[in-house]
Amino acid sequence: MIDHIAFLATDPEKFLKHFKAVGVPFRPRNFPESQLYQLFIKDPDGLTIELNFFGITKAPDWGGEDYSKMPRAASAKKKPVKAKAAA
Numbered sequence: 574m575i576d577h578i579a580f581l582a583t584d585p586e587k588f589l590k591h592f593k594a595v596g597v598p599f600r601p602r603n604f605p606e607s608q609l610y611q612l613f614i615k616d617p618d619g620l621t622i623e624l625n626f627f628g629i630t631k632a633p634d635w636g637g638e639d640y641s642k643m644p645r646a647a648s649a650k651k652k653p654v655k656a657k658a659a660a
Contacts, residue, residue: 577613577621585610585626603629 582588592599592614600613610629614622 575620577623579623579625582612582624582626585612585624585629588612588624605629 602611608629610626612624
């Protein structure tokens with residue numbers, strides 16, 4: 574079973590305008606520390622398609638959750654994971 578597929582893309586504003594114009598639901602996500610903006614859509618069979626836009630240097634006005642402020646992502650920044658020694 575495939576969870577999702579991902580693509581590198583350019584011009585997120587153009588994608589957003591197109592999705593809105595044709596009525597495609599989407600979920601945006603911003604990851605400012607990595608200069609990454611993402612859009613998630615579903616294909617007709619329900620497969621999630623992830624579009625990755627790198628080089629976004631400031632928080633866009635396009636909306637979306639700020640990944641760096643999500644509890645799991647924020648806690649990962651604070652506490653590095655230590656590898657356990659093999660027994």
